Amino acid sequence: MSHLRQVSELMGYLGKLGSPIEEKYVFSSRPIKLLLFSQHGMTDNNRAMGLLARKLAPPQSCIIAPNLGLIDTHLNIEPLICYVERTAAQILEQYRDLPARIIASSLGGVIWIEVLSVHPEWWQRFESLVLLGSPLGGADLARIIDPFSWGIGMAKHLGKNRRAIAEQITAAIPTLVVAGNITGGGDGTVSIESTKLKHAHFVCLEGVTHPELRTHPAVIKAIQEFWSSPRQVLPAPKKDSVSILIEYFRDVPGITDASARDFPAAKTIMSFPDGTSIRTWTNLVGVKHVFIANKYGECEYAAFVGWIHSAYLQKAIDALISLS
Known part of the structure; x- marks a missing residue:
């Protein structure tokens, strides 16, 4: 297929998809050899993520950067998932022989995990997945905004723990997770723990x-290094006391990954022979x-439960103490 024909057909899709678009596709001057999906997050449009994709895109890449709209990213996640899914389906179908990559920021990463979870047939098409500050373990800020799970705006969606479905995908697609840290446990919006x-x-x-x-620039460098050589899916970490306890507490109803900034104020309630300890605050x-x-004595995991789930956490702690 000629480059002019590729551009013409992709431009045709712009009209069909019918969404607010500022910079939907960015074309190379040569025939397309790679599809690069770049998805923005909440309270944002596609400008910054489109620019990031341009700086990172290998030669002969086609950048697909849907604009979900500033207002719509505060409301319901389902229309956003459907829009990204529809866009990706059309492009992947049109260019069946081309490999693809994803860069997604925050809510954009949550959306792409939802999309990929219902399309395992796509997984082999993607060379890599890059997630920038995406709270796939559930955003603690969202739980604070909506502590009773009443369904307040996007908080009801961002507070959800999607780690189980995300880890099915990361077991198949080489993935880079990038987190920021300015508080000792998060980037000021999303906790580090919720991105892992x-x-x-x-x-x-x-x-x-x-x-x-x-x-x-440090984000650009991290992605470039990740892309610089073929990456493999990492094996699951070996089980030890810390990893077993993390999995145990992540099963507590209503628990949400949190920042470790309040760790110094916590008191030890249980210690194990290998030096691992559980602390509460x-x-x-x-x-x-x-x-x-x-x-x-370093914090490996931090989490909290809202008022309505406090009894579940206490029950989990009491069960461990009774076994000691």
């Missing part, structure tokens, strides 16, 4: 805020937190 996934390569960038994950409004520390 088994099988994924992980980079935490000190001094990088959540919005800067779309623009910071309750904030001024009665929200209970649990922390897991390694043998060096």
Whole structure:
């Protein structure tokens, strides 16, 4: 297929998809050899992520950067998922022989995980998946906004734990997770813990805020290094006391990954022979937190439950104490 024909047909799709578009597709001057999907997140449009994709795209790439709209990203996630899914389906169908990559920021990463979870037949098409500050374990800020799970705007969607479906995908597609850290446990919006996934390569960038994950030179460098040579899916980490306890507490109803910034205030309630310990702390409004520390006294995991789920966390802690 000639380059002119490729451009013509893709431009035809613009009209068919019928969404607010500022920069939907960016074309190379040569025949397309790679599809690069770049998805923005909440309270954003596609400009920053489109520019990031341009800086990163290998020669002869076609960048697909849907604009989901500033207002729509505060409302319901389902129309956004459907739009991204429809866009991807049309492009992947049109260019069946081309490989693809994904870069997604925050809510954009959540959307792409939802899309990929219902299209396992696409997984072999994607050379890599890059997630920038995507709270796939559930956003603690969303749980604070909607503590009773009443369904307040996008908070009801971002507070959901999608780690199980995400880790099915990261076990099949080489994935890079990039997190920022300005608080000791998060990027000011999303906790580091909520971004972590088994099988994924992980980079935490000190001094990088959540919005800067779309623009910071350190992010560009991390992605370039990830793409510089073929990457493999990482094996699941070996089980030890810390990993077993993390999995145990992640099964508690209503638990949400949190920042480790309040770890110094927590008190040890249980210790294990290898030096691992469980610590708890309750904030001024009665929200209970649990922390897991390694043998060096460093925080390996932080989480909290809202008021309506406090009893479940206490029951999980009591069960462990009764076995000791």
